[in-house]
Structure formats: C-alpha cells, structure tokens
Amino acid sequence: xxxxxxxxxxxxxxxxxxxxxxxxxxxxxxxxxxxxxxxxxxxxxxxxxxxxxxxxxxxxxxxxxxxxxxxxxxxxxxxxxxxxxxxxxxxxxxxxxxxxxxxxxxxxxxxxxxxxxxxxxxxxxxxxxxxxxxxxxxxxxxxxxxxxxxxxxxxxxxxxxxxxxxxxxxxxxxxxxxxxxxxxxxxxxxxxxxxxxxxxxxxxxxxxxxxxxxxxxxxxxxxxxxxxxxxxxxxxxxxxxxxxxxxxxxxxxxxxxxxxxxxxxxxxxxxxxxxxxxxxxxxxxxxxxxxxxxxxxxxxxxxxxxxxxxxxxxxxxxxxxxxxxxxxxxxxx
Amino acid sequence: xxxxxxxxxxxxxxxxxxxxxxxxxxxxxxxxxxxxxxxxxxxxxxxxxxxxxxxxxxxxxxxxxxxxxxxxxxxxxxxxxxxxxxxxxxxxxxxxxxxxxxxxxxxxxxxxxxxxxxxxxxxxxxxxxxxxxxxxxxxxxxxxxxxxxxxxxxxxxxxxxxxxxxxxxxxxxxxxxxxxxxxxxxxxxxxxxxxxxxxxxxxxxxxxxxxxxxxxxxxxxxxxxxxxxxxxxxxxxxxxxxxx
Numbered sequence: 001x002x003x004x005x006x007x008x009x010x011x012x013x014x015x016x017x018x019x020x021x022x023x024x025x026x027x028x029x030x031x032x033x034x035x036x037x038x039x040x041x042x043x044x045x046x047x048x049x050x051x052x053x054x055x056x057x058x059x060x061x062x063x064x065x066x067x068x069x070x071x072x073x074x075x076x077x078x079x080x081x082x083x084x085x086x087x088x089x090x091x092x093x094x095x096x097x098x099x100x101x102x103x104x105x106x107x108x109x110x111x112x113x114x115x116x117x118x119x120x121x122x123x124x125x126x127x128x129x130x131x132x133x134x135x136x137x138x139x140x141x142x143x144x145x146x147x148x149x150x151x152x153x154x155x156x157x158x159x160x161x162x163x164x165x166x167x168x169x170x171x172x173x174x175x176x177x178x179x180x181x182x183x184x185x186x187x188x189x190x191x192x193x194x195x196x197x198x199x200x201x202x203x204x205x206x207x208x209x210x211x212x213x214x215x216x217x218x219x220x221x222x223x224x225x226x227x228x229x230x231x232x233x234x235x236x237x238x239x240x241x242x243x244x245x246x247x248x249x250x251x252x253x254x255x256x257x258x259x260x261x262x263x264x265x266x267x268x269x270x271x272x273x274x275x276x277x278x279x280x281x282x283x284x285x286x287x288x289x290x291x292x293x294x295x296x297x298x299x300x301x302x303x304x305x306x307x308x309x310x311x312x313x314x315x316x317x318x319x320x321x322x323x324x325x326x327x328x329x330x331x332x333x
Numbered sequence: 334x335x336x337x338x339x340x341x342x343x344x345x346x347x348x349x350x351x352x353x354x355x356x357x358x359x360x361x362x363x364x365x366x367x368x369x370x371x372x373x374x375x376x377x378x379x380x381x382x383x384x385x386x387x388x389x390x391x392x393x394x395x396x397x398x399x400x401x402x403x404x405x406x407x408x409x410x411x412x413x414x415x416x417x418x419x420x421x422x423x424x425x426x427x428x429x430x431x432x433x434x435x436x437x438x439x440x441x442x443x444x445x446x447x448x449x450x451x452x453x454x455x456x457x458x459x460x461x462x463x464x465x466x467x468x469x470x471x472x473x474x475x476x477x478x479x480x481x482x483x484x485x486x487x488x489x490x491x492x493x494x495x496x497x498x499x500x501x502x503x504x505x506x507x508x509x510x511x512x513x514x515x516x517x518x519x520x521x522x523x524x525x526x527x528x529x530x531x532x533x534x535x536x537x538x539x540x541x542x543x544x545x546x547x548x549x550x551x552x553x554x555x556x557x558x559x560x561x562x563x564x565x566x567x568x569x570x571x572x573x574x575x576x577x
Contacts (some may be wrong), residue, residue, distance in 0.1 A: 203438050203447070206427075210435040213424035219406035220384055220416055222439025222490050226405075277426075 020044070045186055049179040057178045063290040064185040065247045068192050070270040070282035072239035075196055078277035079205065080232040081135075081212035085264055086127060086143035089150045090120040090237040091244025092259025096154060096161060098245040099169035099254050109172050113245035117238050124237020128230040135215070147261060155256045166255040169248060181250050188246060192239055197279055208232060212277075262304050269307035273314050275321025284322055335362050335397075337494055337526055338383065338414070343392035344550075345378055352378040353389070354550035360494060365520060365527045367537040367558070370547035371570065376530045377419055379547070380496050384416050385409045396494075411441055415492030417483040419499045419530070425472035432471055432482055433457050436489025454489065460522075461485040461515065477508045484515070488523065495519065497529035501536055509533060513540055538562065546570070 020041075048060050073087045097119045098112030107115070127146055131139045154161045161167055173180045199205055210218040211228050219225045248254040257263060266289070274285020289307060296303045318325050338360040345353040353375040360366055368376050382389050385406040394401040396412050404412075415436075424432050433454040437445075445453075458464045461481050466474065471482055480500050487495050497516070501509050513536055519525050531537040537544065538558040546554040546561060548570040554561055561567055 203434075203450075206431055206434050207438055209427055209431070210424050213426055214422050216386065216406075217418065217422040217424065217486075218435065218439075220386075220410055220418075221436045221486055222407050222410040222441060223435060224405075224407045224441075 042190070045190075049182050054178055057182055059291060059294055061178065061182050061185050061250060063287050064182075064189045065243055065250075066267065066270055066286035066290050067189050067283050068243035068246075069240060069267045070274065070286045071193060071196055071279075072236045072243070073267050074271045074276055074278075074282040075199070075208075075239075076232050076236040078271065078281075079200060079208040079212060080229055082131070082229060082232065083136075083140045084143040084233070084236075085140055085261070085268075086147045086150075087236070087240050087267060088261070088264035089143075089147040089259040090124060090240035091247065091263075092150060092154065092256075093120040093123055094241030094244030095248030095254045095258050096167070097241075099167055099248050100160065102169050102249075103167065109170060109245075109249045113242065113249065116245035117241040120241025120244070121234050121238035124241075125230065125234045127237070128233025131233070132226050132229065144261070147259065147264060151256050151259050151261075154259060161256075164256060166253045168253055171252050172246075172249045185246060185250070188242065192242070193279075193283070200279060204228075204231075262301065265304055265308060269304075269311040271321075272311040273307070273321055275323030276319075278320070278323040278327075281321050281323040288322075336360070337362050338394070338396050338401075338528075340379075340383070340394045341392055343379070343382060343389045343394065345375075345382055345387070345389050351550050353382065353547075355392075356547070356550070356552045358545055358552065358555075360526055360528055362493075362526055363520070363524065364542045365516070365529070365540055367541035367544040368528060368530045368547065369532070369534075369537060369544060369561075373549075374547040375550040376547055377498055378550075380416060380498055380528075380530065383409075383496065384414060407439065410439060410490055410492075413491070413493035414496065415487035415490045415494070416496040417480065417487055417498055417500060419502070421476070421479045421483055423471040423474070423479050423482045423486070426470060428468050429458060429463050429471055429474070429482055429485075430454050430467045433485050433489045436486040439490050457485050457489050460518075461488070462511075476503055477512070480504075480512070481515070484519070488519070488525075492525060494526040494528060497527060497531075499530050499532065501531055501533045509536060516540060534562070 049057055052060065069087065069091060073084070076087070077083045094113070094116035096116075098109060098116035101107040101112040101115055102109055127143065131142055134142060155163050157163075158165070172184060200208070207218070207223050207228050210221070210223055211225050215225050244258060247258065270285035270289045271282040272285070273289065274283065275281025293303055296306070299306070314321055320327070336359050340356060340358050343353055343356045344351070356375075356379065368379065370376055381387055383394060383401065385401065385404055385408070388402060396409075396414060399412070401409055401412075424435065427435075430451070434450060437450050437453055455464065455467065458467055461484060463478060463481055463485060466478065471479060474482060484495070484497070484500070500516075501512055504512060516527065516529075517540065520527060529537070529541075541558050544556065544558050544561045545552060546567050553570060554564050554567050
C-alpha cells in the first residue's frame with residue numbers, strides 16, 4: 001500500500017519517463033528486437049488516460065499533435081531537404097477550413113478534417129509547384145512569406161475567422177472526454193507514423209534521400225526530382241492539415257496562433273533537437289519539448305527563444321540531434 | 334557502326350564567356366572516344382549540354398535520331414545516357430547499395446520487386462569491385478572507391494553510353510591501371526559506348542579509338558590518338574611549351 005501512495009505522489013511526466021526509461025533499459029539489457037520494443041510501447045500507450053491526471057493527459061494529447069507535426073515536417077525537410085516554414089501554416093489551413101465548415105455549414109468535424117486535409121494538400125501542391133526551382137534559403141523564405149500571408153489574412157478577415165479573438169468550433173465528440181481525444185490522437189499519430197515509416201523504407205525513401213543528398217546527381221541517375229519534391233510537399237502538407245484539423249477540434253477555439261511562426265519554430269526545434277532525418281528523432285523531440293514547456297510555462301513566449309537556442313546549439317554541435325548522439329554512442333561505446 | 338549521339342553546331346555561353354562554340358561531334362555504337370583539351374576548353378560544358386543540365390544556345394543534339402533538346406536530365410538518363418561527374422557526386426549520406434539502387438529505381442521500370450532490385454545492385458557492386466562495402470556510407474569511401482561507385486550508379490541505369498568526366502584524375506598509377514581495366518570491361522562486357530574526358534594522356538592514348546580536341550570552346554582536331562598528338566595545332570594549344 002505504501003508503495004502505491006508513493007507512486008501516486010510522482011507527477012505525470014515523471015511516471016511516463018520512468019516507464020519509458022525502464023522499457024529502454026530492459027530492451028538494451030535483453031538486446032531485444034525493435035518490434036518487441038514497439039509492441040510494448042504501443043501497449044504502454046493505452047495506459048495514460050487511466051494513470052494520468054486530466055492536466056497531464058492534455059499534455060500527452062498536445063504532444064501527439066506535435067509528433068504528427070514534427071514527423072511530417074521531418075519527412076519534408078529531413079528527407080528531401082526542403083526546409084519549409086509553411087508547415088504550421090498548413091496545419092492552420094486544416095484547422096480553419098474544418099472549423100469554418102463546421103461553424104458556417106454545420107458539417108461534421110470528421111468530414112471537416114478530411115476537407116481540411118485535402119485543402120492543405122492542394123495548397124501544398126501549389127506552393128510546392130511554385131518552389132520547384134528554388135532550393136535552400138530561397139525556398140525557406142518563400143514558404144516563410146506564405147506562412148505570414150496566411151496568418152495575416154486569417155487575423156484580418158475577422159468576419160469569417162473572428163481574428164485574434166478566435167473562432168469557437170465544435171468538438172469531435174458529442175460528450176467531451178479527454179480519454180476519447182487521447183485515443184483519437186493516438187490513432188492518427190500511429191497511423192501517420194506507420195505510413196512515414198513505410199514510405200522512408202520503400203523505394204520512395206531512397207529517392208527522397210537521393211534528392212536531399214544531391215539533386216543534380218539524382219536527376220542524372222534518372223530520378224524525376226521535380227516529381228519527388230512536389231510529392232513530398234503535397235503529402236506533408238496534407239499531414240499537417242490533418243494534424244491541424246484534429247488540433248482545432250480538440251481546442252475548440254482556433255486562433256491565428258496555430259498558423260504562426262512561433263508554432264513553426266517550435267515544430268522545427270522539436271525535429272532538430274530530436275534528430276532530423278531520423279524516424280524516431282522528431283517523436284522524441286516532440287515529447288521532450290512539450291513536457292518541458294509545461295515546466296517553463298511561466299516564461300511565456302521566451303520558451304520558444306530557449307528552444308531556438310538549444311536547437312541552434314544542437315545544429316552546431318550535434319547536427320543529428322539526440323538520435324545522432326545515441327547512434328554514435330552505440331557505434332563507439 | 335550506327336551513330337548513337339550526334340551534336341551539330343553546338344554553342345553555349347555564360348554571360349560574356351563562350352564555353353562551347355560551334356562544335357560538331359558524334360559517337361558511334363561501341364566506340365571509346367576521348368575528349369581532351371586544356372582547362373576551360375569547354376569539355377564538361379559539352380557533357381552538361383548532352384545530359385540536359387542546361388540547354389545549348391544554338392545547335393542540335395540527338396540520341397539515335399531522337400532530339401535531346403527540351404528533355405530533362407532524368408529523361409535523357411532514361412533514354413540511355415549515363416554519366417559521372419568531374420568532382421565526384423555520390424549520395425554521401427547513403428550506403429553504397431542505396432547509391433546503386435537509385436540508378437536502378439531511376440530506370441523507372443515496373444515489375445521488378447524490391448528483392449530483385451537489391452540483388453541487381455549487389456551484382457553491380459560485385460562487378461565494380463565494391464561488394465565488400467555494400468553497407469558503408471559513401472562518404473567514408475576513398476576517392477577511387479567514390480569514383481567506382483559513381484560508375485556503378487551510372488551502370489545501374491542500364492545506359493547505352495556513359496560519359497566519364499575525369500575518372501582518372503587524382504589516382505595513382507596502379508589505381509589508374511585498375512580503372513582502365515574497369516573501363517575496358519564496361520565496354521566489352523556491358524557493350525557500352527564511352528565518351529570520356531581525361532587529362533592523363535597516356536591512358537587516353539592507350540584506351541581510345543578516337544580523340545576529340547577542344548580549345549577555348551572550339552573543336553580544333555579530331556582523329557586517331559596517334560594523329561592527334563602529333564598535330565602541331567593540338568601541341569600548341571593543349572600540350573603547351575613544356576611538351577612542344
């Protein structure tokens with residue numbers, strides 16, 4: 001009994017941390033297979049709604065949103081080398097399109113999310129097309145411009161979007177329950193991750209990385225680099241739209257903060273700190289940074305500054321992020 | 334011998350600099366043709382025109398009678414023209430096997446399973462002598478290994494012609510010997526036509542059927558290797574005072 005009480009006094013993130021850490025250690029000791037580890041992790045993922053307080057469950061849900069955002073951005077930036085700053089903007093497209101369809105046309109949120117995903121994909125296709133001949137900093141600046149344009153339009157068209165006051169939209173479920181949201185987010189995050197995992201290990205993954213490594217050499221080897229880049233742009237925009245749609249219907253109040261650059265840099269920091277170009281990096285980065293955010297909440301906007309500095313330091317000293325450090329350690333213990 | 338690639342009256346300038354001027358050339362099936370000339374003569378530019386990296390200002394280019402103009406680099410590759418680069422460009426953060434896989438995927442053929450593609454990539458690495466490095470990242474290879482890998486990647490696209498841009502530069506004599514053997518094997522075993530830029534004169538004399546000489550963008554001489562080296566114009570332009 002004493003044991004139980006002690007456990008209860010430990011707060012949410014510490015519990016999760018202890019559980020995952022023991023799983024990792026166990027896996028290392030047993031020299032376990034990846035699949036076993038993943039299955040255990042999935043089983044573990046069922047428990048949060050039953051062991052966490054409502055507050056920490058909320059943090060888990062937000063973390064899952066960032067997992068979707070950072071992983072899909074990583075697919076674009078870490079695998080095809082297109083460092084886009086419009087990813088948060090596309091999540092905004094998903095959130096606002098779905099939200100406004102629900103508010104003005106009374107469309108079901110689920111259909112709205114599908115429409116938002118499609119809308120983000122179409123806009124992504126257009127922006128990707130515009131950026132075909134751009135690489136590096138030019139592409140980043142163009143997407144940054146797009147992101148700001150979208151945010152300003154949403155802020156100013158307040159008879160449609162209610163601007164900075166935010167638009168109230170219906171939730172996903174008739175009865176509000178964080179447990180339902182948690183499982184919905186978990187389902188979509190896992191589905192998205194499975195898709196990304198499959199993609200980067202398929203032929204597409206090889207061509208994505210070839211384009212990232214050297215576009216000229218890739219095209220001289222018969223790869224249609226333009227198609228690869230546009231495909232990556234469209235797919236990842238759709239993923240951001242989906243994540244944004246879910247996020248909006250969870251918050252039930254959408255503001256221009258969703259498609260803001262602050263949000264974008266947070267996603268970027270999560271991917272960079274976790275490890276760009278790796279599969280697990282952005283997932284780990286999302287959880288660490290979102291949980292950390294809760295502890296430094298009182299800093300307000302300064303936490304983005306802190307993350308920016310950490311991301312900068314990581315980019316300089318450990319460009320492959322936490323995953324890279326880990327992989328190095330495993331290679332030369 | 335049928336003509337594979339034919340270029341007529343090709344010119345290309347960059348701003349005020351004329352890199353290639355009114356060049357005519359052709360490649361026949363099964364030949365090894367050397368392309369020589371001093372630095373800045375326009376050799377690599379000619380390769381870039383053929384592979385569609387940029388279009389010529391004037392002139393025509395064709396591959397087996399089909400025009401190459403208006404075609405993108407990947408389409409030209411799929412037609413059957415592979416290449417390597419003067420400054421090697423393997424996919425550095427990918428393994429050797431993946432590098433070769435890119436070439437196989439680049440053919441855009443349907444109906445070949447993942448396993449078969451891996452198997453084929455391994456076979457090509459075997460031929461090229463990199464089988465032991467299959468899982469190594471290409472950035473960890475030595476220069477000659479990187480050059481071999483580029484050749485492997487070009488071979489994987491199943492080309493009829495390979496354009497080799499200074500594959501021997503920076504190699505020591507025994508490595509040059511190995512590379513020459515490889516080139517001969519590519520021709521005899523895979524029946525691939527070769528067009529190669531080279532500064533190592535001994536090698537180009539020994540291995541080429543025909544040599545084309547460029548100087549300041551113009552073609553100044555074309556013929557059998559022994560005729561070219563004895564030509565006074567070539568000696569003056571290319572070999573310089575040192576050898577004249």
